[in-house]
Amino acid sequence: MGKKKRRLKSLLLIIFLLISSCFWLDRGSVIVYAATVTVTGSGDADTDTDALKDAITNASSGDTISLSGTLLINDLITISGKELTFSGGTLSGDIDGDSTHSTGDTPRLFRISGSGTEVTFSGVTVEYFDCTKSGDANNYEYSPIEIKDNAKVTVTSGTFQNNVGGEGGAMHVYDGAELNIKGGTFQNNRAENGGAILSGKWTDFNTTDPSQILPGKLIIEGGSFLNNIAGISNETADGFDEGGFRDIATVGNHVSFGGGAIWTNGGLVIADGEFSGNKALRSFGGAVFINHGDDNKIFKGSFHDNVAYKLGGAIYSEENSNTYFGKTSIYENNAGHFGGGLWLCPSGIGDFNTLGFAAIFDNDADLSHDGNLNAAKDDYIHPDWFPASDNTDPDASHIGGAAGDDFAIMYPNKPYYSASSSIRLAHQWFNYTEIKWQDDGRPTNYASGYYYKGVNSQTGTSDYSHSGFEIESSISESFETNGEDVIFKPGGTDADGNPTDYALALECVVVSGPGKDNAKSNANLKIYNNTAYWSGGGVGTDGTVTFQQFGILSWKKRKGVANYDALAGSSWELTFPDGKTYIINDNSSVDDNTYKPDSDSTDGIFKVKGLPAGNYTLKEKTAPSGYLLNPYEYTATITDEQAFGMPEVTVYIGDEADGSIYDYEAPKVVVELYKKLSDPTLTVDSYDFTITAVSAIDPNGLPITPIPMPTPVTESSSTAPAGGQGYASFGEITYINPGTYTYTITEDVDTTKKVTVVVTVYYDTAHHGQLKTTVKYNGSTAVATIVNGETPPSPPPPTPPNPPDNPPDNPPDNPPDNPPDSPPDTPPTPPGTPPGTPPKTPPGTPPGTPPGTPPDGEEFEEVDAYKFSQGAAMGRDRNTSDRLELVFIFRGLVIIATGCFLVFIIKRDNAN
Structure with a gap:
C-alpha cells in the first residue's frame, strides 16, 4: 500500500512538473501585442488635456490611443520618439463650446517632432483650433498640428475641419518631416497660406536658401480637400469680409501667397484625391500653390470648382519650381x-x-x-x-x-x-x-x-x-x-x-x-x-x-559578355508607341522633335524617362569607335501601371534582364603568304607581293563599299634560305560588316604567281552581335605557298604600257608544291544575315525576383509594408524580449529532470 501511495505521489509530481513547464513555455513564447489605451472626454478641458498627455507619456511605441467622445484640449501637446496611433473620437479646441473661434479657445494641438517619431491618425476628428487667437506675435507662423524634424505622420481617415492657422490651416510639415494623406477629409479650414496644409517654411518665391525653405515631404494618395481658404483679405471698410486674414495694406503687394488647400515649398506628390470648392483670396492657386522644388508630381486626382482671385484656378506654380503632371x-x-x-x-x-x-x-x-x-x-x-x-x-x-x-x-x-x-x-x-x-x-x-x-x-x-x-x-x-x-x-x-x-x-x-x-x-x-x-x-x-507619363526605359552598353564595363560613345534609335523614332545620344540632354535626353550621366548607361505606356523598339544607330554596330532590334513594353509613376518602375530592354546590350570589337585579319624555292641550293634575298581587292558582297548579294584593305598593300618576303621558305604578311584588315570579301595576291616580278584570298565575315549566333571570320587561300584554310625555281628576273619597267599577252618563256623547272594533304576542317557555313531579334528574346521587364544585387545605379523596390508587418508578426514582435533561447534551455532541463526522476522511481521500486 505504501508503494502505491509513493508511486501515485511521484506520478502526480511528474504531471505537475510537465504542466508547469508547458504553461511557462507558452507564456514565454506568446507575442506581446501593442496595447490600446482608451481616453474618454469629460467635458472639462483641463481634465481632458491632462488625460491625453498622460496617455501619450505612458504609451509605448506601437500603442494605440483610442479616443472616445469629444476631448477638449487647452494646451500644446508634444509627441517625440514614439510610434503611436490615434483612433476615433474628437479633439476640439472649442473650449467655449460656441462652435466659433473665440479668444479663449485653444490655438494649437500637437507638436510632432524627431527622427523615429511616427504618428497615425485613423478616424479622428480635429476641429476648432485657431492659431490666430494665441496672442503670440508669431501666431501667423503656427498651425494646429506641427510636424517637423524628420518625424512622420500618416492620415488614413478622419476629419480635419474648421481650423485656422497662419502656415497651414490644419497641419504644417517641414524641416525633413513627412506627411502622408491616404484618406480622410480636410474641410472649411483657413490659413494665410495653405488653407489645409503647408509644406516647408513659407518664403517668397525668390528665396533659395535651404535653411529658410526647410522643405518637408507631402504625399497625398487619397482623401478630400473641400472648401478650404487661403490668402490675404480681412474685413474691408464697406463691411465685406472674405474670411481671410491680414488686409492688403498690412502685408503690401507680396507674392507667394495662396494655396486654397495646399501650399508647398517642394516635395509634393499627389497620387489621388479630390480638391473642390477651395479658394485663394487675392492670391494664387485655388487648390494648390507650388513655390519651390524640382520634383513636384501630380499624377492623379480631381480638381474642380476651385477659385483663385489672381492666377491658377486649380493649381499655380512659381518661378523656381518644376512640376510634372x-x-x-x-x-x-x-x-x-x-x-x-x-x-x-x-x-x-x-x-x-x-x-x-x-x-x-x-x-x-x-x-x-x-x-x-x-x-x-x-x-x-x-x-x-x-x-x-x-x-x-x-x-x-x-x-x-x-x-x-x-x-x-x-x-x-x-x-x-x-x-x-x-x-x-x-x-x-x-x-x-x-x-x-x-x-x-x-x-x-x-x-x-x-x-x-x-x-x-x-x-x-x-x-x-x-x-x-x-x-x-x-x-x-x-x-x-x-x-x-x-x-x-x-x-x-x-x-x-x-x-x-x-x-x-x-x-x-x-x-x-x-x-x-x-x-x-x-x-x-x-x-x-x-x-x-x-x-x-x-x-x-x-x-x-x-x-x-512616367515610364522609364534603361539599357547598358557593354564590351561583350565577359566584360561588365559600360562602353561609352554609342547612340540609339528609340521608336515610341505612336511610331515616331527619336535619337538618344550617350549623356546628351537635348530634348526636341528629333532627340530625347539620356537621364543617366554614367558613360554607356542609358535611361529615358517620362515615357508613355506602350510598345518600344530599340536599335543601335552608331557604335563606339572601333566596335561593331549591334545588328539586332530590341523590344519592350511599358504597362499603364509602370507608366503611372508611383512607385517609379524601370523597365529594362536588351540582351539580359538588367538591360545589358553587347558590342564587340571589329575582327581583324592578317593575310599571310609563304615563299619557297624549288632548288634547295638557291638562296634569294626577297620577293615583293601586292594584294588587290576583287569584290565584297554582303549576305543579301549587294556590294559593300569601300572594301577594307590592309596597310601597306605591298609586302616583301624574308630571305628564302637554301632548302627553306620565306614569309610575308600584310597589315591588319578590319571588318565591320558581314559579307564575303575576295582579294588577289600577286608576285610583283612574276604576275603569273597569284593567290586568291577569300575572307568570310559572319555573325556568331552564340554571342549577340559578334562578328567572326574565316580565311581561305585558293580554297584552303592553309596559308598558301608560292614556289619559284630560280632567282627572280630583273624587275619590269616601272609602268609597262600593257600586261604581257603570254606567260614567261621559261616556266619554272618544277611545278609548285601541292598544298597540305589534310587541311583543317572547314568551319560551318556562316549565316546569311542576323536574325531580326536576338537569339534569346530579352524580357521587357526585370524578372519578378531580383538578383542578389540590383543593376548598377538602381535600387531594389521597397518591400510592401503590410506583407512585411505580417511576416514580422509570425516571428518576433518588436515589443517582446527575445526569450527563445531560454525557452529551449528550460524545455531541455525539464525533460532531463523528469527522465532522471522516472529512472530513480523505477530503480527504487525494483529495489523494494
Missing part, C-alpha cells in the same frame, strides 16, 4: 483674361511631351470671369485689392481684354532681369486624337497677365501706362500648327529661323480621332470648372510644367 484633361475652366485652360507667365515653360499628355479643350477666357469687375465690365469693384507693383491702384483704363480660351503664353517682358518663356505644343493627345492649335486673340508684348497695370522691359524700365491684360487689335502674323509638334519661344525664332517676336493666345481644335469625351474618361488627372480672375483658369505657372 500625369495623363491630364483640362476642360471647362475659366479665366478673366488669359489662358482659360493653361497660362504661362513671361518666365513660364511648358511641355506637353510626346503624345500630348495634356488634353486641353472647351475652356473660356472672358472678362465675365474677372470677379473684381462690375457687371458692365468697365470698372473695378475693389480697385484697392490688386495694386500694381508700385503700390498704386489701377483705373478703368487698365482693365484690358481677354484672349486664349485654352492656352496663353506671355512675351518675356519682366523688368530688371532676363526672362524667357517657351512651350512645346503637341499635335495629338494621349488618346491619339489629332489636334491643331490656332490663334484666339493675342496679348500685346506689354501684357504681363499678372497685374492690372502692365510692365515692360523692352526699354529696360517699368511702364504702367499699359494694361497688364492689353490685347492686340489685330494679328499681323497668324499662328497655326499642322500635324507636327511645335516648340514656340516668344522673342526667339521658329524652326525656319523666322523671328517669333510676339506672345500667343490659342484655342485647341480637334481634327480627328477618339475626341474629347474619350480624353475625359481616360485621363488620370481631371482639372475642370475652376476659375482664375486673371489668368490660368485651370493651371497657371511662372515656373516649369511638364505633362507626361
Whole structure:
C-alpha cells in the first residue's frame, strides 16, 4: 500500500512538473501585442488635456490611443520618439463650446517632432483650433498640428475641419518631416497660406536658401480637400469680409501667397484625391500653390470648382519650381483674361511631351470671369485689392481684354532681369486624337497677365501706362500648327529661323480621332470648372510644367559578355508607341522633335524617362569607335501601371534582364603568304607581293563599299634560305560588316604567281552581335605557298604600257608544291544575315525576383509594408524580449529532470 501511495505521489509530481513547464513555455513564447489605451472626454478641458498627455507619456511605441467622445484640449501637446496611433473620437479646441473661434479657445494641438517619431491618425476628428487667437506675435507662423524634424505622420481617415492657422490651416510639415494623406477629409479650414496644409517654411518665391525653405515631404494618395481658404483679405471698410486674414495694406503687394488647400515649398506628390470648392483670396492657386522644388508630381486626382482671385484656378506654380503632371484633361475652366485652360507667365515653360499628355479643350477666357469687375465690365469693384507693383491702384483704363480660351503664353517682358518663356505644343493627345492649335486673340508684348497695370522691359524700365491684360487689335502674323509638334519661344525664332517676336493666345481644335469625351474618361488627372480672375483658369505657372507619363526605359552598353564595363560613345534609335523614332545620344540632354535626353550621366548607361505606356523598339544607330554596330532590334513594353509613376518602375530592354546590350570589337585579319624555292641550293634575298581587292558582297548579294584593305598593300618576303621558305604578311584588315570579301595576291616580278584570298565575315549566333571570320587561300584554310625555281628576273619597267599577252618563256623547272594533304576542317557555313531579334528574346521587364544585387545605379523596390508587418508578426514582435533561447534551455532541463526522476522511481521500486 505504501508503494502505491509513493508511486501515485511521484506520478502526480511528474504531471505537475510537465504542466508547469508547458504553461511557462507558452507564456514565454506568446507575442506581446501593442496595447490600446482608451481616453474618454469629460467635458472639462483641463481634465481632458491632462488625460491625453498622460496617455501619450505612458504609451509605448506601437500603442494605440483610442479616443472616445469629444476631448477638449487647452494646451500644446508634444509627441517625440514614439510610434503611436490615434483612433476615433474628437479633439476640439472649442473650449467655449460656441462652435466659433473665440479668444479663449485653444490655438494649437500637437507638436510632432524627431527622427523615429511616427504618428497615425485613423478616424479622428480635429476641429476648432485657431492659431490666430494665441496672442503670440508669431501666431501667423503656427498651425494646429506641427510636424517637423524628420518625424512622420500618416492620415488614413478622419476629419480635419474648421481650423485656422497662419502656415497651414490644419497641419504644417517641414524641416525633413513627412506627411502622408491616404484618406480622410480636410474641410472649411483657413490659413494665410495653405488653407489645409503647408509644406516647408513659407518664403517668397525668390528665396533659395535651404535653411529658410526647410522643405518637408507631402504625399497625398487619397482623401478630400473641400472648401478650404487661403490668402490675404480681412474685413474691408464697406463691411465685406472674405474670411481671410491680414488686409492688403498690412502685408503690401507680396507674392507667394495662396494655396486654397495646399501650399508647398517642394516635395509634393499627389497620387489621388479630390480638391473642390477651395479658394485663394487675392492670391494664387485655388487648390494648390507650388513655390519651390524640382520634383513636384501630380499624377492623379480631381480638381474642380476651385477659385483663385489672381492666377491658377486649380493649381499655380512659381518661378523656381518644376512640376510634372500625369495623363491630364483640362476642360471647362475659366479665366478673366488669359489662358482659360493653361497660362504661362513671361518666365513660364511648358511641355506637353510626346503624345500630348495634356488634353486641353472647351475652356473660356472672358472678362465675365474677372470677379473684381462690375457687371458692365468697365470698372473695378475693389480697385484697392490688386495694386500694381508700385503700390498704386489701377483705373478703368487698365482693365484690358481677354484672349486664349485654352492656352496663353506671355512675351518675356519682366523688368530688371532676363526672362524667357517657351512651350512645346503637341499635335495629338494621349488618346491619339489629332489636334491643331490656332490663334484666339493675342496679348500685346506689354501684357504681363499678372497685374492690372502692365510692365515692360523692352526699354529696360517699368511702364504702367499699359494694361497688364492689353490685347492686340489685330494679328499681323497668324499662328497655326499642322500635324507636327511645335516648340514656340516668344522673342526667339521658329524652326525656319523666322523671328517669333510676339506672345500667343490659342484655342485647341480637334481634327480627328477618339475626341474629347474619350480624353475625359481616360485621363488620370481631371482639372475642370475652376476659375482664375486673371489668368490660368485651370493651371497657371511662372515656373516649369511638364505633362507626361512616367515610364522609364534603361539599357547598358557593354564590351561583350565577359566584360561588365559600360562602353561609352554609342547612340540609339528609340521608336515610341505612336511610331515616331527619336535619337538618344550617350549623356546628351537635348530634348526636341528629333532627340530625347539620356537621364543617366554614367558613360554607356542609358535611361529615358517620362515615357508613355506602350510598345518600344530599340536599335543601335552608331557604335563606339572601333566596335561593331549591334545588328539586332530590341523590344519592350511599358504597362499603364509602370507608366503611372508611383512607385517609379524601370523597365529594362536588351540582351539580359538588367538591360545589358553587347558590342564587340571589329575582327581583324592578317593575310599571310609563304615563299619557297624549288632548288634547295638557291638562296634569294626577297620577293615583293601586292594584294588587290576583287569584290565584297554582303549576305543579301549587294556590294559593300569601300572594301577594307590592309596597310601597306605591298609586302616583301624574308630571305628564302637554301632548302627553306620565306614569309610575308600584310597589315591588319578590319571588318565591320558581314559579307564575303575576295582579294588577289600577286608576285610583283612574276604576275603569273597569284593567290586568291577569300575572307568570310559572319555573325556568331552564340554571342549577340559578334562578328567572326574565316580565311581561305585558293580554297584552303592553309596559308598558301608560292614556289619559284630560280632567282627572280630583273624587275619590269616601272609602268609597262600593257600586261604581257603570254606567260614567261621559261616556266619554272618544277611545278609548285601541292598544298597540305589534310587541311583543317572547314568551319560551318556562316549565316546569311542576323536574325531580326536576338537569339534569346530579352524580357521587357526585370524578372519578378531580383538578383542578389540590383543593376548598377538602381535600387531594389521597397518591400510592401503590410506583407512585411505580417511576416514580422509570425516571428518576433518588436515589443517582446527575445526569450527563445531560454525557452529551449528550460524545455531541455525539464525533460532531463523528469527522465532522471522516472529512472530513480523505477530503480527504487525494483529495489523494494
